[in-house]
Every structure is written in structure tokens, then in C-alpha cells.
Amino acid sequence: MAGPPAVIWEHELEGLLRYRELLPRLEEALGKFSSRDPAEVIQPVRMTVPLQKHHGFLGLMPTYMEKNRVLCTKFVCFYKREDGSTLPSTQSTVVLLDPEYGNIKAVMNGEVITRMRTAAASAISAKLLMCPEAEVLAILGSGVQALSHYEVFTEMFSFKEVRVWSRTGQGSERFCRSVSGPVRVCVSAEEAVRGADVIVTVTRCTEPVLFGQWVKPGAHVAAVGACRPNWRELDDVLMKEAVVYADSREGAMKESGDVILSGAEVFAELGDVINGTKPALREKTTVFKSLGMGVEDAVSAQLVFDQWEAKSCKS
Ligand SMILES: NC(=O)c1ccc[n+]([C@@H]2O[C@H](COP(=O)([O-])OP(=O)(O)OC[C@H]3O[C@@H](n4cnc5c(N)ncnc54)[C@H](O)[C@@H]3O)[C@@H](O)[C@H]2O)c1
Numbered sequence: 001m002a003g004p005p006a007v008i009w010e011h012e013l014e015g016l017l018r019y020r021e022l023l024p025r026l027e028e029a030l031g032k033f034s035s036r037d038p039a040e041v042i043q044p045v046r047m048t049v050p051l052q053k054h055h056g057f058l059g060l061m062p063t064y065m066e067k068n069r070v071l072c073t074k075f076v077c078f079y080k081r082e083d084g085s086t087l088p089s090t091q092s093t094v095v096l097l098d099p100e101y102g103n104i105k106a107v108m109n110g111e112v113i114t115r116m117r118t119a120a121a122s123a124i125s126a127k128l129l130m131c132p133e134a135e136v137l138a139i140l141g142s143g144v145q146a147l148s149h150y151e152v153f154t155e156m157f158s159f160k161e162v163r164v165w166s167r168t169g170q171g172s173e174r175f176c177r178s179v180s181g182p183v184r185v186c187v188s189a190e191e192a193v194r195g196a197d198v199i200v201t202v203t204r205c206t207e208p209v210l211f212g213q214w215v216k217p218g219a220h221v222a223a224v225g226a227c228r229p230n231w232r233e234l235d236d237v238l239m240k241e242a243v244v245y246a247d248s249r250e251g252a253m254k255e256s257g258d259v260i261l262s263g264a265e266v267f268a269e270l271g272d273v274i275n276g277t278k279p280a281l282r283e284k285t286t287v288f289k290s291l292g293m294g295v296e297d298a299v300s301a302q303l304v305f306d307q308w309e310a311k312s313c314k315s
């Protein structure tokens, strides 16, 4: 009979998950996902249950990696919050199971995993798709994901300038106080993105906030928000002019308003580029449409659990 699961919560998780170990595991997992080999990854598109009264959704994100012996699911609630609301826009829990017996090995707070694996996936997209001499990074939005994207992008790349734009002045101020490096606050989204080589959109908006006419040809956009079929962050011009990559083709076709409503074609998954089956068109304007995948949570949770077990054995 298995014992009770390990409960690994926010503070402890922060010490166990580091980008330098997460990034290679995530890159490998994205490649495995795109190989569509069921012995590598089985991961259906997220199932969502509307929480109509609360303007939110519950997403269920199960994943099985037979060869890696990882069985995992994330429960994530996400909400369309009013600006000024102090409530979090996502809350999640990750459950790691033993695939042989079916018992739960660990229950983890999903906030750290979600913010780090999402930013890391965007950073992998930039590594593969931005122009090699990229100098300027622009971040639209100033919340949880804006901070984790700032953290990993400045750790991985050497930008000469990082710009941030937020709809509220308070948001930009909070962002500047929280980051450890330099950042230029812009008063409009247009000012932030004009001439930028890499643009990250991490907003809760449901209408376009980034317009193709502002985007420098050859720029790379990591589009992280707008995860419902009728929500937008990017306009039709950008979606049609850019070469569109996604984490999951099926996910993008089912969940991304930017893809569905613009009629843009998904050229490739990031994993296809990692596997060498589709090219990285760095010289073109590229969009990485991120929706978030269970396999990203699964490898992150396994990494946390490995570190947690190693630490528990030592003490
Ligand atoms: N792709 C993924 O894997 C993934 C993972 C987690 C979160 N997300 C999404 O990323 C987005 C950001 O998440 P977060 O946790 O940073 O949220 P957050 O609530 O911490 O921050 C959201 C930011 O968006 C801004 N904002 C809200 N409404 C806006 C509008 N109409 N126009 C412009 N800006 C607006 C807010 O001022 C804030 O700066 C959300 O859409 C979330 O659903 C995606």
C-alpha cells in the first residue's frame, strides 16, 4: 500500500526548479510531443469546463510519458479578471502519479511550474526563431508571466534594451520594482514594440493589443495570452504576415482565437523545429502561439520530484 503523497508547495518549489535544468528537459519534451509517438507522449488537448458565474474556466491537462515513466495531470482555473482586480488570473495544482500502480506520488502547487515552464517555452521559441543579432526585447503586460519572461529572457540572451508596457502605470511601476535589471517603461504598446526584435505578449486581453503594422519585419513574437477561441492578442495583419509556430497544432486549432479567427495557418510546432522536420525561418517575421501543454507540466513536475527525493534522502 502506497503512503500518502508528498505535498510540495510554493516556497519549497521555488528552490527546486531552476531554468538551467528545466530548459533542456522542456526542449526534449517538445520534440517528443511532436514526434506523435504514443510511447513517448500521450497528451490530449486540454479539456475545459466553463465556470460561467465566475467568468472563468477549469482546464484539465493529463499527460502520460510511457518511456519516461511519468504520469501527471494539472488542474488549472483561469479567469477573465477586471483590471484592478487583486485576484490571481490563474490558479493551478499539479498531481504526479505512479503509472504502474496509479497512486498519487506528489501534489504540487502549480503556480511556480506554470510561470516558469511557460516562460521557458517562449525562451526556447526565441532561441530557435529570433534573428541572431536581436538587441531589443519588448514585453506587453506586467503581471506574473511578464516577470518570469523577463527573468528567463535576460538570463538566456544579452539584449541591449528591455522595454515594458502595461495598461496601468501601477503595473509598470510594480514590474520595475520586481525585476533585478534595467527596463524602459513605455507609455504605449506601439512605442514598446516599434523596432523591437523580440516581442512577448503576456496580457489578459481579449481584443488585439499588438498590431502587425507596428512590428519590424523579421521580428519574433511569443504570444502567450488569449487562450480561448474567441480571445485575441494579435491582429489579423500580423497573423497573416507572420510564419506561425505553435506548441501544439491541435491546441492552436481548438483554443487560439488568434489562429482560428484570423484563418492563419500553423506552419509548424516548436517540436518539429527541434526534431529537424520543419525549418526555423529566422529571417521572416515569426509568431510562436503558446497555449501551454500538459507535457510541459509533466516534465517540470518530474524534475521537481527528482530534486525533492534527492534532497529528502540527504537529510
Ligand atoms: N500559454 C501559456 O502556457 C500560459 C500560461 C499561463 C498563463 N497564460 C496566459 O498569459 C496571460 C498572462 O498571465 P499572467 O499570469 O501574467 O496574468 P496577470 O493577471 O498576472 O497579468 C496580466 C497582465 O495583463 C494586463 N491586462 C489585462 N487586461 C488587459 C487588456 N485588456 N489590455 C492590455 N493588458 C491587459 C494586466 O494589466 C497585467 O499586466 C493570461 O492571458 C494567461 O491566461 C498562458
Ligand SMILES: O=C(O)[C@@H]1CCCCN1
Pocket (backbone or CB within 6 Å): 076, 078, 090, 114, 227, 291, 292, 293
Ligand atoms: O497551460 C496553462 O497552464 C495555461 C493556463 C491559463 C490558460 C492558458 N494555459
